[in-house]
Amino acid sequence: MKALLLRGDSHWKDMKVENVEPPKPGRGEVLIEVYAAGLNPVDYKTASNGHPDWSYPHILGLDSAGIIRELGEGVTDWAIGDPVVYHGDLTRDGAFAEFNITTAHTISRIPDGISFENAAALPTAGYTAFQALHRKLPFDQIDTLLIHAGAGGVGGFGIQLAKAAGKTVISTASSHNHDHVLHLGADFVIDYKNEDVKAKVMNITEGRGVDAVVDTVSSQNATDSLDYLVHMGHLVYIAGAPDFSKVKPFTQVISYHEIALGAIHKADVQSQEDLSRMGDSMLAMVRHGKLETMLSEIVDLEGVPEALERLAGRHVSGKIVAKLK
Structure with missing residues (x-):
């Protein structure tokens, strides 16, 4: 062959x-x-x-x-x-x-x-997004999500799955991808290169923050995303764990969810x-x-x-x- x-x-x-x-x-x-x-x-x-x-x-x-x-x-x-x-x-x-x-x-x-x-x-991108949203998060308790890198595979599928479940979706993307990300169903898109993501998230949510973040970018991005979460919020990370020491125990009470789709084969x-x-x-x-x-x-x-x-x-x-x- x-x-x-x-x-x-x-x-x-x-x-x-x-x-x-x-x-x-x-x-x-x-x-x-x-x-x-x-x-x-x-x-x-x-x-x-x-x-x-x-x-x-x-x-x-x-x-x-x-x-x-x-x-x-x-x-x-x-x-x-x-x-x-x-x-x-x-x-x-x-x-x-x-x-x-x-x-x-x-x-x-x-x-x-x-x-x-x-x-x-x-499979790889779609099942990862599905696992993140429908297997890890208590989806019935979540109204608003921030899904990073909405123009990517996992982010794009995540946006669609979240919207199909009736959630409000904020995403990040380069400015030239905003139309594409909005087409997939995102309610708001933030230009992470030229805008203050935290300030935009807080403005969109009227200072509350989001119930969950799905990070597909990096450990540093996951760490930064902790600032956007409500009390008892959820962080799903796919590209590396955050710095857990950033959130002091018994304060925000954040739930952390690791995604590694390929590990399922073992x-x-x-x-x-x-x-x-x-x-x-x-x-x-x-x-x-x-x-x-x-x-x-x-x-x-x-x-x-x-x-x-x-x-x-x-x-x-x-x-x-x-x-x-």
Whole structure:
């Protein structure tokens, strides 16, 4: 099969399409013929330093959509020919290849009317946002959220999910992305480069602050975000923990929520099955016009390294997907 091969740490810009042997599914696994694979910052970030569980050459790519071509032993709930999408295990070879292996209990069926490209735009960013909002936060107790980096994948999906639940959403973005973020449903957008974020948040909320912050930027940004929270507010952090010492014990009573979507692959099977449930929920929303996949660009397999370079330079709005079929 053809695959985009990573031949060493930090060599992701030099990846080339080469021929390798296709994988075989083990017990509880399925072989997927990959039709589309989503690109994410985690691809180049992890490839820059490598991973202790990898051997080279390695194949990147966590988000895959395609057709089941072979069933491993014990798989009874799926059939050859089923169209599916899934979030893959970062420690294993990934989706930038014609065929890929994944566990049968983590895949979601792609409904009629949703393309493989749109489905592949969902998993990493979409499931992360879904986990942040619907698995970590007491959503019924939250009215107003600040979701950082609304033009990014996690931020963009987060805005849509929050608005679908009837919440008031404030977001941050560069000025040239404000129209895009407002289109996704944000009620207010703050130009974090040229405006005082805290002052704007307090002005919008009439001095109260927000019930929850979803930070996708950095540990420092998460720390700064503590200033925007109400008493008993919630901070969800995805790109690094805040400085917990900033808030003295028994004062604001902040709840902290760490998100690490990929860690679920090392958990028990029951926990891993939530990947399938999150996928089913988001695909249903897409099918009924309640969620945009934010697919902005389609490249071929050879074009993945250059597209990852643009992701690394933060010159991308929306989701990039590689089309293989």
